Every structure is written in structure tokens, then in C-alpha cells.
Amino acid sequence: MINYTDILREHNLKATPQRLAIANTLYTNGHITIDSLYEVMVEKFNAISLATIYKNINLMLENSFIKEVKLPNAKSVYELTQAPHSHLVCTKCSAIEDITIDLNSIIDTVTKTSSFKVDSTNLVLSGICKKCSNN
Amino acid sequence: MINYTDILREHNLKATPQRLAIANTLYTNGHITIDSLYEVMVEKFNAISLATIYKNINLMLENSFIKEVKLPNAKSVYELTQAPHSHLVCTKCSAIEDITIDLNSIIDTVTKTSSFKVDSTNLVLSGICKKCSNN
DNA sequence: TTATTAAATGATAAAAATTATCATTTAAAT
DNA sequence: ATTTAAATGATAATTTTTATCATTTAATAA
Numbered sequence A, B: 001m002i003n004y005t006d007i008l009r010e011h012n013l014k015a016t017p018q019r020l021a022i023a024n025t026l027y028t029n030g031h032i033t034i035d036s037l038y039e040v041m042v043e044k045f046n047a048i049s050l051a052t053i054y055k056n057i058n059l060m061l062e063n064s065f066i067k068e069v070k071l072p073n074a075k076s077v078y079e080l081t082q083a084p085h086s087h088l089v090c091t092k093c094s095a096i097e098d099i100t101i102d103l104n105s106i107i108d109t110v111t112k113t114s115s116f117k118v119d120s121t122n123l124v125l126s127g128i129c130k131k132c133s134n135n
Numbered sequence C: 001t002t003a004t005t006a007a008a009t010g011a012t013a014a015a016a017a018t019t020a021t022c023a024t025t026t027a028a029a030t
Numbered sequence D: 001a002t003t004t005a006a007a008t009g010a011t012a013a014t015t016t017t018t019a020t021c022a023t024t025t026a027a028t029a030a
Helices: A005-010 A017-029 A034-044 A050-062 A104-114 A130-134 B005-010 B017-029 B034-044 B050-062 B104-114 B130-134
Strands: A066-069 A077-080 A086-090 A096-099 A117-128 B066-069 B077-080 B086-090 B096-099 B117-128
Touching: A005 A017, A017 A034, A017 A050, A017 A077, A034 A050, A050 A066, A050 A077, A096 B104, A104 A117, A104 B096, B005 B017, B017 B034, B017 B050, B017 B077, B034 B050, B050 B066, B050 B077, B104 B117
Parallel strands: A086 A117, B086 B117
Antiparallel strands: A066 A077, A086 A096, A117 B117, B066 B077, B086 B096
């Protein structure tokens, strides 16, 4: 259990118990959908409102405390903001892995080829994870 | 105006006037949201139902006639299925460009590093397009 | 500590997005 | 021209997300 009080405040978010729990849920789960997050949160706060989940997710996105990851053929998942990275998604078991890939050479090529100034990247690689290829 | 009758049939889709119009709208627009597609279609068929749009988009996705492109901070857009490619999205004017980028070296690295078998890629590069950097 | 205040929460309504249902129409194959 | 399975349009139902508002609470300062 990490104490996210200060980090929340750095992102201009009051450190409410609900938010601290959301932060820890994201920390322990890595990536989670709104639905699953709500399920987990209901166990911790039996009276939490779904509206609180949505409002906090949106605020946390606006304040860059978390990031949304849009996946092909699946609902978005949310993760704590970290260093920029890409994602591996297993089409068999739906597991999601973070992976740091150096995309600079690609960005350079794009800049030269198309005179488009790249500011950020979103890369999702779909396929079969290690576990599933062994089973 | 391209005649998509045969191509639709190749994808196990009856060539209805509505579907032919959807195909042509995607062809001329390149990328379009559900909402915009509906607006365009209403001009061509004043009695078309939004349900028809949704049902066709879903069928066309299932039959790989079209692809969904998930964009950061925006609604999904749909495009005719083409050779695999990536997307450039301008954060100023929201323009979307197709771009073919060779990701094989990256895929190779991932395979070796993480023993994850990559089957498909989804790459969106956000930034400033040529037009907007000049204005 | 306690008091103050702006913000967060929970309950719920409202809105938006998507899917389901079904009678009617139509594309495609006799 | 006939037949039939599928598509369409109208609309209801469901799902997802946002808005509203009374109450509670975190954060700040006295």
C-alpha cells in the first residue's frame, strides 16, 4: 500500500480516501477498466457511487495523474501516469503488458518524410503472450 | 463514385443502397465518426435509421470490410480496410492522415526481448500537421 | 483545535450512446 | 416472376456517461 497523498496533491487533487484507493487499485492492477475499478472499489467502500468513479477518472485524466489506454476490440483501461511506454495485448488471455520501445527513429523518419511534428505516440501491439504460447 | 457491390459481396455483405453509400462516404472522407457518417447518410437517405448505421458498422467490422481507429481524446473513426498503416493526428485541427511506417524492426526487437508474438500493430502519432505548423 | 470554505461524495436524474425487437421491405438466387 | 433470408426503419430497451444537488469532508488558517 503506497501513500499517494502527496502525489495526488501535486496533481491538484484532494487526497480523499476514495482517490487514494483508486490510486492504489491502479498501482496493484496496472491496467483496469471502469467497470472493474468500480467493482474493486465497492468492496472497499460499500456505498461508493459510480458517479464518483467517473468524476475521479475524468479529473485524474485532466490532471495527468492517470492515462487512458485505448485497446482494439476492448474497453479502455486506465493506468497511473508513468514514463511514456507502449502496450502489448494478448489476444488470447487479454493480458496487458507495459513495454518501453524506442520510437525515436520512427519519429525522425515521419518528421522528415511528412513534415508532421510528432509530440506523442500511442502504440499497442496485439498478439500472443509468453504464457499463452506455452499453453 | 466507386461501385462497391462486388467488394461488399466478397465480404459477405449484401450490396444494399445504404451500404454502398456508407462505403462511398468512407472512401471520400477517409475517416469518419459514427455521428458524422449518420449526418452524411441522412442527406442521401432522408429516412435512414441510426440503427442501420450501427448495425452496418458492426457487421462491416466483423467482416473486415472496415476498420475502427481509436484515437486519444476523441471518438473512434472508421475507415475502409486497406493495407496495414499507422495514423497521424493533428492536435490542432484534428486532421487524420494515413501513413505507412515499417515497424518490422520494432516487432523483431519485441519478439526477442519479451517473447511476445506480435500479430498486429496500432500506432497513432499525435502532433502538429504541416498546415497547422505554417499557420 | 476549531472554524471556514471550496471541493468531493453519494444518490439519483438526465443525457448520450449503443443494442434489441419486430413488422415491413428488399437483394439475391432461383 | 417467385421465394427466402437478410436488411431496413421505427422505436423500445439497455448501457454508458454526465449533470444536479443536498450533504459531507479535506485543507487552510485563525
